[in-house]
Amino acid sequence: MTFPPIPTGALGPGPSRGEPSEADQGGLEQVSAVDQVPSLTGVRAVAALSVVGTHAAYGTGELTHGYAGLLFARLEIGVPIFFVLSGLLLFGPWVRAAATGGRPPSVRRYARNRLRRIMPAYIVTVVLVYVVYEFRAIEPNPGHTWIGLLRNLTLTQVYSSDYVVTYLHQGLTQMWSLAVEVAFYAALPVLAHLLLVVLCRRRWRPARLLAGLAGMAAVSPIWLVVLHTTDWLPGGAGLWLPHYLVWFVGGMVLAVLRVMNARCYAFVVLPLAVVSYLIVSTPIAGRVTAPALGLTEDLAKTIFYAVIATLVVAPLALGDRGCYGWLMGSRPMVWLGEISYEIFLLHVIAIEIAMVSVLGWPVYTGSVAGLFLVTMALTVPFAWILHRLTRPRVSRGREAMTETD
Numbered sequence: 001m002t003f004p005p006i007p008t009g010a011l012g013p014g015p016s017r018g019e020p021s022e023a024d025q026g027g028l029e030q031v032s033a034v035d036q037v038p039s040l041t042g043v044r045a046v047a048a049l050s051v052v053g054t055h056a057a058y059g060t061g062e063l064t065h066g067y068a069g070l071l072f073a074r075l076e077i078g079v080p081i082f083f084v085l086s087g088l089l090l091f092g093p094w095v096r097a098a099a100t101g102g103r104p105p106s107v108r109r110y111a112r113n114r115l116r117r118i119m120p121a122y123i124v125t126v127v128l129v130y131v132v133y134e135f136r137a138i139e140p141n142p143g144h145t146w147i148g149l150l151r152n153l154t155l156t157q158v159y160s161s162d163y164v165v166t167y168l169h170q171g172l173t174q175m176w177s178l179a180v181e182v183a184f185y186a187a188l189p190v191l192a193h194l195l196l197v198v199l200c201r202r203r204w205r206p207a208r209l210l211a212g213l214a215g216m217a218a219v220s221p222i223w224l225v226v227l228h229t230t231d232w233l234p235g236g237a238g239l240w241l242p243h244y245l246v247w248f249v250g251g252m253v254l255a256v257l258r259v260m261n262a263r264c265y266a267f268v269v270l271p272l273a274v275v276s277y278l279i280v281s282t283p284i285a286g287r288v289t290a291p292a293l294g295l296t297e298d299l300a301k302t303i304f305y306a307v308i309a310t311l312v313v314a315p316l317a318l319g320d321r322g323c324y325g326w327l328m329g330s331r332p333m334v335w336l337g338e339i340s341y342e343i344f345l346l347h348v349i350a351i352e353i354a355m356v357s358v359l360g361w362p363v364y365t366g367s368v369a370g371l372f373l374v375t376m377a378l379t380v381p382f383a384w385i386l387h388r389l390t391r392p393r394v395s396r397g398r399e400a401m402t403e404t405d
Contacts, residue, residue, distance in 0.1 A: 027085030027251075028181045030117040030341045032392045034334055035089070039316040039325045042333030043081065046312070048340035050078030051174065052347045052379070056372040059351050061364030063288040070281040072368065073288050077277070079177045080247045080309035082344075086184060087251025088317055092258065094192040099204045099259045104196075107189045113392070114185045117341075120390035122178065125345040126152050129171035132349060136356075143169030155179040161234040171349040176239050178344075183241040184248050191216070206260055213253050217306075220246035221299055228295035238298075246302060250310035254317045266315040266324035273311035280304035342383035350378040 025031055027044070035041045057063050057072035090110075097104045130149055133141065143152060148167050151157040157167035158179045169175075196202065199212045223242040227233050237243070257264075285301035286293040293301065315324055327333065336343070354374040355361050361371075 025117065026090045026114070026181070026185065027087075028079075028082035028178060028341065028344065029086075029114070030121055030387070030391055031338045032117070034338065037316060037329075038334050039328035040085065040089070040313075041337035042328035042330065043313060043316055043337065044085065044340035045333050045336035046328070047078035047081035047085075048336070048343045048347075049376075050075040050081070051344060052351075052375060053368075053372055054078070055174070055348060055351055056375060057368050059355055059363065060361070060366045060368050060371055062368045067281065069288060070283070074277060074281045074285070077305055077308055077312075080244075080250075080305040081312055082177070083181065083184070083244060083247035084251035084254070084306075084309040084313045086181060087248035088254045088258075088313060089251070090185070090188055091192065091252040092255040094196060095209075095255045095259050098196045098200065098202070098209075099206075101204075104192070110189065111185075114182075116392040118178070118182060118185075121342055121345060121386050122155075123153060124386060124390060126172065129169065129349050133169070133171055136352075138170045138352070141170045143167045143172065155182050158236060158239040160236050163236045163239060171352065174344065174348050180239065180241055180244050184245075187241060206256055209256055210253065213249050213256070216252075217246040217249040220244065220302055220306075224295060224298050224302065228298065243302065246306045247309060250306050251313065254310065254314055258317055262318055263320070264314040264318035265320050266322055269311040269314055270324065273308050276304055276308045276311070280308070336380075339380070339383045339387045342386045343379055346383055346386065347375060347379050350375045350382075354378055 025033075025035060027047075031041060031044070054063075054072055054075035057069070057075070063069040063073045093105045096102070126149070130144065133144055142148065142165055143157065148157070148169060151160075151167045152169060152172055152175065155175070155178060157163060157169075158176050160166050163176070195209055195212045195216075200208050219242050223237075223245075227237055227243070280301060284297070285304060286297035290297075315322075316328055351371065354371060355363065355366070358374055358378070359366060359371065
């Protein structure tokens with residue numbers, strides 16, 4: 001079935017003159033201005049704090065403490081939330097262009113904006129970490145080499161047969177997810193072309209588009225089956241984009257539903273997200289003490305995380321203006337959301353400094369809450385400074401452009 005193009009006004013107010021479009025900001029990247037829907041900026045803070053929380057629990061040894069440890073371990077859900085936001089915000093301009101018959105986004109501008117929002121703060125962080133670890137003897141640290149530096153600077157560290165023993169740096173252990181994010185950025189224009197031009201033939205066909213996204217989501221479980229049951233892929237392929245594509249697809253589905261003026265309410269979906277979180281925090285998604293996940297555990301974790309992260313973002317993306325949207329759009333959450341990328345970049349080295357130099361705790365000891373609070377106290381001021389020094393400056397000419405320029 002072919003739907004007629006949707007009038008631009010039916011999609012709600014677009015970016016006004018002087019406001020950067022939301023197309024300029026993905027999930028796990030620098031934020032230069034509050035999103036058009038402020039709660040989408042606020043939920044970035046939830047994602048960043050979750051990642052800090054799970055790493056604080058790891059540093060204090062809490063992850064091995066039964067079901068409570070698994071609950072802390074699953075706070076890594078922050079990464080899927082970032083990925084869902086990227087799928088939503090970056091695929092949205094292509095969807096709106098298809099729905100209104102307008103021009104798709106400029107790939108050149110899209111690529112330039114991704115580089116401007118990812119690389120300056122990231123390069124500063126990588127160089128800082130390598131300098132700091134010249135004076136901190138942490139072993140093993142296989143990534144602390146010149147080749148490791150080059151790999152980390154170019155976000156190619158995960159593309160090896162065994163990333164953990166070749167290029168993993170102790171101060172940059174979280175950056176595998178940024179490498180996946182950048183791989184999605186590179187793939188998105190191609191994916192958008194396949195979905196909207198090849199599959200939908202440049203017409204607004206939301207049913208066909210959603211079916212295509214369902215097929216794209218199937219790439220992740222297929223990849224996992226191949227990874228676990230054959231020797232066709234290197235061991236490091238578990239950290240490549242196809243494994244996590246379903247998380248981005250969750251956001252891309254929300255982008256389509258948003259243009260269709262679908263509605264989603266927090267009081268309906270958040271309880272489902274909580275129940276799903278409690279389920280995935282059982283050994284169904286693997287034990288922290290296990291050396292590696294089995295196929296069924298990997299599948300369960302990947303799919304449950306996709307569902308949970310999509311449900312967390314859905315009410316904010318699809319028009320719910322209730323208490324949840326108010327909380328995520330509150331000034332403290334939005335402020336933290338604006339520096340969420342920098343918090344993500346700096347928190348691992350801050351945790352190590354907090355444990356060793358501030359608290360004096362041996363590894364795998366101490367309080368999760370104590371380490372979390374000290375880490376945030378160390379991270380937030382430097383994250384704000386890094387944000388102020390490296391965030392993109394939007395010129396007046398660029399500010400006036402809409403997301404379909």
